[in-house]
Amino acid sequence: MRVLTELEMNEFNKTYDFLNYYIGTAAYKAKKIQEIKFDGSSANSEIIKFVSGFKNLHRAEELDITFKAHHTELQKINLMFNETTAIHKKAVMKRLIKYCFNNRVQPHRLRMRGWKNYQIIKDETPVIVEYGTAA
Secondary structure, eight states: OOOOOOHHHHHHHHHHHHHIIIIIIHTTTSSSSGGEEEEEEEEOOHHHHHHTTTTTTEGGGTTEEETTTOOOOHHHHHHHHHHOOOHHHHHHHHHHHHHHHHHOOGGGGEEEESSSEEGGGGOOOOOOOOOOOOO
């Protein structure tokens, strides 16, 4: 994986903050990602895929977290985003960036609201991350 530019890193930071706030705060109420509503609409498919990727995760070595069998994917994400130390944030950011690069997902797609209308938070123009070949 290549070194990210400052603008690209800012995109990932915004996405981290969005996931931390919206997914983290909603996870204690919902059992499935499909139950979470963003401004009255269901989560978009990219957020659902990202969250569903945690279903079979049993341990996050870099975070020193072991999940219990009864934890749902939302609870796992909530536990991962719950800690706000710099070391913890860096480890979760690394996982987020790796997910986006491996799946060629633009980070702003993980912070959209709504299912059909795909409005980006704060009506900003996102920075498009280039997913070329690894250097």
